[in-house]
Amino acid sequence: MAIGKRLKKAREGVDREHLYPLADAIKMVKERAKSKFDETIEIAINLGVDPRHADQMVRGVVNLPNGTGRTLRVGVFARGAKAEEAKAAGADVVGAEDLVEKVQGGAIDFDRCIATPDMMPLVGRLGKVLGPRGMMPNPKIGTVTMDVANAVKGAKGGSVEFRVEKAGIVQAGIGKASFSEEKLVENVKALADAVSKAKPAGSKGTYIQRVAVSSTMGPGVKVEPGTILG
Numbered sequence: 001m002a003i004g005k006r007l008k009k010a011r012e013g014v015d016r017e018h019l020y021p022l023a024d025a026i027k028m029v030k031e032r033a034k035s036k037f038d039e040t041i042e043i044a045i046n047l048g049v050d051p052r053h054a055d056q057m058v059r060g061v062v063n064l065p066n067g068t069g070r071t072l073r074v075g076v077f078a079r080g081a082k083a084e085e086a087k088a089a090g091a092d093v094v095g096a097e098d099l100v101e102k103v104q105g106g107a108i109d110f111d112r113c114i115a116t117p118d119m120m121p122l123v124g125r126l127g128k129v130l131g132p133r134g135m136m137p138n139p140k141i142g143t144v145t146m147d148v149a150n151a152v153k154g155a156k157g158g159s160v161e162f163r164v165e166k167a168g169i170v171q172a173g174i175g176k177a178s179f180s181e182e183k184l185v186e187n188v189k190a191l192a193d194a195v196s197k198a199k200p201a202g203s204k205g206t207y208i209q210r211v212a213v214s215s216t217m218g219p220g221v222k223v224e225p226g227t228i229l230g
Contacts, residue, residue, distance in 0.1 A: 046167075048208075059164065079096045
């Protein structure tokens with residue numbers, strides 16, 4: 001009942017059918033993030049795509065200008081000098097065959113996974129484990145690379161992977177409730193710009209259709225789509 005009352009109070013003043021300018025929506029979400037912990041601010045973007053078709057898949061990675069407020073654990077599949085580069089750059093877990101065995105055994109001690117190209121024949125065996133978690137390294141989003149140092153630093157510094165879900169929605173955390181409104185707006189626009197640039201050739205009609213922002217425990221606030229770009 002307490003949760004119900006809290007949510008009811010948080011929804012006061014939010015017109016659930018109205019489309020708010022991005023800055024106003026962020027302000028409303030921040031004002032309603034009243035939990036004892038620092039809530040994550042999240043965005044959901046409905047796209048005019050059908051991910052069931054290969055030519056309408058949307059995915060990518062973007063470096064948020066103000067970071068995410070979250071510290072990611074980064075795992076790197078690499079050998080020799082590249083393994084040492086990854087460790088020096090701050091990777092939390094680094095290995096080759098030994099790391100493959102650990103992951104196959106269910107020990108996944110990382111949130112983001114990076115691999116050098118030569119490791120992919122080995123890492124490919126982990127598709128059934130990493131794939132469903134959205135953690136399989138992919139050259140298209142920069143997680144299969146020889147430049148492991150920059151990939152690790154990017155993951156640690158606030159890079160966000162995005163991928164459209166079956167329902168045509170991209171969801172991502174764009175900061176914390178403790179961030180200023182300006183920093184959250186900047187992060188949203190950086191993500192929206194990356195999603196816009198990732199528009200597939202197979203997408204017809206309106207690409208960015210609906211947008212909403214929310215905090216971990218707060219209500220969703222609908223956003224005027226045109227205000228998230230630029």
